[in-house]
Amino acid sequence: MLLPLPLTPSEPHASAGFVFWGDPQVGGTQTCTLARKAMSYQIRELEVTRPLQSLALSERETGAAFLLRRKGKPIAFWMEELPANHVLTPSDLARRISQEAREKLVCESLREELAVAPEPSRLPSLCVAVCTKDRPERLARCLRSVRALKWDALGSAVRAELLVVDNASSDERTRELVSTFDDVRYVLEPKPGLNFARNRALRATSCDLLAYLDDDVTVDSGWLQGLMEAWAENPDAAAFTGQVLPYALATRAQVLFEQCGGFRRGFDKVRYGQARVDDESYPCSSGIFGTGANMAFQRATLEELGGFDEALDTGAALPGGGDHDIFYRVVRAGYPLVYDPGYLVFHEHRREIEALRRQYGGSWGRGLMAFVAKSYAQDAPQRSKFRRLVVRWFLRRIRELAKSFSAQEPLRPDMVAAELWGGVVGLCGEYGRSLRRVERIRSEFA
Numbered sequence: 166m167l168l169p170l171p172l173t174p175s176e177p178h179a180s181a182g183f184v185f186w187g188d189p190q191v192g193g194t195q196t197c198t199l200a201r202k203a204m205s206y207q208i209r210e211l212e213v214t215r216p217l218q219s220l221a222l223s224e225r226e227t228g229a230a231f232l233l234r235r236k237g238k239p240i241a242f243w244m245e246e247l248p249a250n251h252v253l254t255p256s257d258l259a260r261r262i263s264q265e266a267r268e269k270l271v272c273e274s275l276r277e278e279l280a281v282a283p284e285p286s287r288l289p290s291l292c293v294a295v296c297t298k299d300r301p302e303r304l305a306r307c308l309r310s311v312r313a314l315k316w317d318a319l320g321s322a323v324r325a326e327l328l329v330v331d332n333a334s335s336d337e338r339t340r341e342l343v344s345t346f347d348d349v350r351y352v353l354e355p356k357p358g359l360n361f362a363r364n365r366a367l368r369a370t371s372c373d374l375l376a377y378l379d380d381d382v383t384v385d386s387g388w389l390q391g392l393m394e395a396w397a398e399n400p401d402a403a404a405f406t407g408q409v410l411p412y413a414l415a416t417r418a419q420v421l422f423e424q425c426g427g428f429r430r431g432f433d434k435v436r437y438g439q440a441r442v443d444d445e446s447y448p449c450s451s452g453i454f455g456t457g458a459n460m461a462f463q464r465a466t467l468e469e470l471g472g473f474d475e476a477l478d479t480g481a482a483l484p485g486g487g488d489h490d491i492f493y494r495v496v497r498a499g500y501p502l503v504y505d506p507g508y509l510v511f512h513e514h515r516r517e518i519e520a521l522r523r524q525y526g527g528s529w530g531r532g533l534m535a536f537v538a539k540s541y542a543q544d545a546p547q548r549s550k551f552r553r554l555v556v557r558w559f560l561r562r563i564r565e566l567a568k569s570f571s572a573q574e575p576l577r578p579d580m581v582a583a584e585l586w587g588g589v590v591g592l593c594g595e596y597g598r599s600l601r602r603v604e605r606i607r608s609e610f611a
Contacts, residue, residue, distance in 0.1 A: 206230050206244060206414035212237070213262065213270065217255040224249050230414055230423070233266050235273050237387055239506055241266035241432055242410055244424055269432060288393060289373030290324040292464075294366035296359060297329060297380040301338040303513065304329065308349060310383035318390065328369060330354050332362035356610050358480050358603070359457075360473040360487045367464065367472050376405075376461035382510040383412060391507030392461055399436060403466040403500030404492065406455025407508025408432070418521040419514040425576065428456045428512060435504040437496055446557070448496040449540070449550045452533075457488030459510045462495075470494050476599040477536060483599045484524075485532020486539075486591075493540060497547075522580045530587020533558075535595040559588065 206228040209220055213235050220229060227249055233241040243265050247253075253261075262270075293311055297304045311327055319325060327349045331339045333356065343351040354365035363377060376392060378384070385391075388407070395405050409428035414420045430453075437454060441447040457478070470491070478487030495502050515521045534555075541551045566581040 205416070206420055208232070208411065208414060210234065211258060211262065213240075217258045219255060220253040220258065222247055222249060222251045228414075228420070229253075230411065231261070231265075232410060233262060235270060238273070239385070239387075239408060239410075239432060239509055240269050240273060242429065244414075244420075288319055288323050289396060290371075291319070291374045291376060291392075292326050292328055292366070292370040292372035293376045293378060294328045294330060294363075294370070295378050295380055296332055296354075296362035296366065297334070297339060298332040298357075298362075299334045299336070299339070300380050301342045304339065304380045305342055306383055307378060307380050308346060311378070312346070312348070314384065314386070314389045316389070319393070324372065326350060326370065326372065328352065328366055330362040330366050330369070332359065332365075333357040356606050358475060358606065359478040360475045361606075363478075363487070364472040364475065367467055370464065373464060374461055375464045375467065377457065377459075378510065379458040379512070381412075381513045382409070382458050385509035385511065387507055388509055391505050391509060395434075395503050395505035395508055398434075399501060399503045401501060402436070402503045403463045403498075404454075404495045404502040405461040405508060406430070406492070406502070406504045407459045407510065408506040409456055409459050409510055409512050412511040412513040416516045418516055418518045421518075421576070422514045422521055427514070428458065430455055430504055430506075432506045434506065437502040437504070439496070439499065446550045446554045448493055449537070449547055449554050452489070454492040454496075454502055455488075455504055458512055459508065460488065460492075461508075462491075466495070466498075466500060467491075470498060474539070476596060476603045477532065477539075479599055479603065481527075482602060483527070483532060483535055483595060485528030486536035487532075489533060489536045490539070493536070497544065518577075518580075522577075522583050525576075525580050526583030526587035530584040530589075531591040531595055532587075534588045534591025535599065536591075538592055538594075539596045555592070559585070562588065 205226055207220070207222060207226050208230045210232045211217065211234065213233065222229065226247075228244060228246045230244045231242065232239060245261070295304065295307055295311075308327065308329070316325060329339070329343050329349055329351050331343075331351065331353045333354065334340075340351060340353075343349050350369075352365060352369050354362045366377070367375060374392075374396065391407060392405060395407075396402070399405075408430060411419065411423050411427060414423060437448070439448075444450055444453070447453075473487055474490050477483065477490050478485060492502060515524055537551055537555060541548055562581060562585045565576065566578060566585065569576050569578040569581050
């Protein structure tokens with residue numbers, strides 16, 4: 166079993182209601198329509214079963230983000246532009262809760278009253294794998310949050326381990342950091358590329374469940390309970406994804422990303438199967454299943470599928486597509502995939518606008534379309550859906566580009582253009598080029 170280690174009191178965490186300071190030009194709302202002059206947003210947690218406390222913004226804050234919980238469970242998240250130095254009283258907050266989450270709170274109350282306890286069953290053994298490269302500070306924060314979980318709740322008979330996969334770091338800082346934790350296992354994957362690291366984790370464990378975390382996340386206190394609950398309710402599922410909320414909203418880039426949706430996937434549990442009547446592009450639809458920053462798999466099924474495609478998520482050359490691909494392959498193989506919002510992490514978004522622009526172009530443009538091109542070639546029965554997806558994706562990006570020249574769209578034209586160009590590059594042979602790059606990497610380390 167893992168030994169818990171509390172977070173240090175000075176360490177910021179999104180669910181603790183800390184104030185984050187930032188760039189004097191951050192701004193926006195969840196609907197992506199505000200001017201770009203706002204600064205940083207305060208993140209505040211609201212627990213509806215406890216008395217509400219006033220919220221006071223500083224002179225440098227022009228907005229707030231709210232995470233609403235009921236008995237610890239995440240219920241809703243929203244953002245709101247507010248004047249600097251503004252104060253929200255408990256009555257103000259109560260009105261906002263009613264506006265944003267009244268129906269959800271009623272549904273949760275009913276669900277709790279009507280819920281039937283699941284039949285007792287053997288919990289799976291669990292490996293938590295963190296793949297990392299040259300970011301020991303973020304890795305340390307992530308590991309501390311995982312080790313602080315209530316692992317005893319799994320029971321003494323359940324095996325659990327925490328694994329760090331060092332993905333071709335340029336120095337020894339990652340190894341040295343892990344050596345300071347007596348309950349964290351270290352393995353080295355010398356071949357650069359995230360999916361090389363993910364597959365190294367798969368080979369390094371024999372646990373039933375393999376949960377992957379990015380090194381720039383911290384886990385919520387209910388993360389473990391959320392994953393185990395999702396598994397208990399869906400023991401036949403091969404994959405699980407969870408909610409991803411912002412760790413901080415300290416810069417313009419972070420607020421901009423989150424106001425346009427971030428990595429959020431809502432607060433309803435979803436069980437994905439072979440078809441959906443409300444989505445004619447399913448299961449090809451991009452991004453609906455979740456994100457690789459917070460995902461878990463039945464290890465045996467992942468091995469059966471051949472693991473992750475090492476020609477996707479290869480690093481700077483192709484920084485994306487790997488999570489889209491594995492989720493798609495799980496569903497196409499006939500296995501359920503379950504999204505559970507209680508399986509929650511907090512992600513540190515990119516702080517700089519230029520880094521966010523590269524993310525739009527690389528991960529969401531080139532990476533997505535490389536996955537589409539690969540799947541189009543290998544899964545002929547789904548080709549009409551992929552064609553429809555590509556047409557709609559490009560039309561939407563073109564509309565966003567037109568809006569970006571006005572106040573209707575907060576994204577800068579160069580950011581939308583980067584995503585568009587990345588999509589073109591991804592479709593025009595990027596997957597084939599990546600396959601050749603990966604073969605050269607393998608030959609270097611043979």
